[in-house]
Amino acid sequence: MKFPHIKEAEYLDGYRIWVKFSDGTEGEVDLVNELSGTVFAPLRDIDFFKEFSLDGNTLTWPNGADFAPDFIHSSLRQIKTV
Numbered sequence: 001m002k003f004p005h006i007k008e009a010e011y012l013d014g015y016r017i018w019v020k021f022s023d024g025t026e027g028e029v030d031l032v033n034e035l036s037g038t039v040f041a042p043l044r045d046i047d048f049f050k051e052f053s054l055d056g057n058t059l060t061w062p063n064g065a066d067f068a069p070d071f072i073h074s075s076l077r078q079i080k081t082v
Contacts, residue, residue, distance in 0.1 A: 003070040005057045011050050015043075017059065019072055029075045031067065039065045 004023035012018050012028055015035065020026040035043045042063050043049045052059050060066040 003073050006054060006059070006069045006072065009052070009054045009059055011052070014046070015049060017052065019059075019076060021069070021073060021076075025073065025076065027076050029072055031075075034067070039063065 004021040004025065006019055007022055008018075008020040008026075010018045014030070015032040016028050016030045018026070018028050031043075031049075034040065035049075043061060043065055048061070048063075052061050054060075055066070057069045058066045059072060
């Protein structure tokens, strides 16, 4: 299954990011429960979390942590249906 591309991403607050996809889906994703493990642990520092960028189609951080667009899209859908 081919997932849409992330077109825009903006920090909201806490560990929440607003994203807009190429298929028109948009909304927020809360990553607070995804920040475990060696690569994601630094993202628990909120100031570091805010340093994400959109690298092509992926949310990335300076330490190499990233979340693929398919994961973000799936998480966004779960949040929107709750």
